[in-house]
Amino acid sequence: MSTHFYGEGNIGSAPEYREFTNGNDQPNRLLRLNVYFDNPVPKRDGTFEDRGGFWAPVEIWHRDAEHWVSLYQKGMRVLVEGRTMRDEWEDADENERVTFKIEARRVGILPFRLESATLSLKPTSGDPEPASD
Template sequence: MSTHFVGEGNIGSAPEYREFPNGNDEPRRLLRLNVYFDNPVPKKDGEYEDRGGFWAPVELWHRDAEHWQSLYRKGMRVLVDGRTVRDEWEDADENERVTFKIEARRVGILPYRIETVTLGAKPTGGQ
């Protein structure tokens, strides 16, 4: 089961990067982000109150995932576009568990909590 998802949230921990063998082909690359998707509701005093936010793992499969792990940082505000996927598994006590994750098509960086931006040329050489 999956459904389209678009949400804005904060990265809650350092990104995790992993590679998986793919036979004779280039390895599959995964960047996993732990994101808190909040639900800010404006209050009368101009402040916001979070109502009903949730944590979700965000998986981004891409050949540039290794490079991107240095781009994303804990606390960064991101916009995630992808699909929710039901993930069934067994815990250490063999109890069936169900969680949801987000398989991202895109993860955009929003300009909140960013002090500076440095632009540089994309590395060449085989890419």
């Protein structure tokens, strides 16, 4: 079972990166974020109350996942688009468990709580060398 998901939340812990061998091909790369998706409701005094927020693991499967592990940080506000997936598993006591995870298509960084940002282009093999003065 899966369904489209679109939500805003905060990364709650350091990202986890894993590689899985894939025969002679490039390994599959996974970046997992633990995100709290909140539901802030404004109150009369101007503050907000969280109603119905939830934690969900967000999985990003991509060849560049290794580079992104240093980009995403605990506390960062993100916008996640993807699909929810039901995940069935057994705990250490062999009890059946069910959780829901999000397989992300896109994870955007929102500018809340950022002190600064530096952007640079990643050079590709076809890019010309910069001219020297």
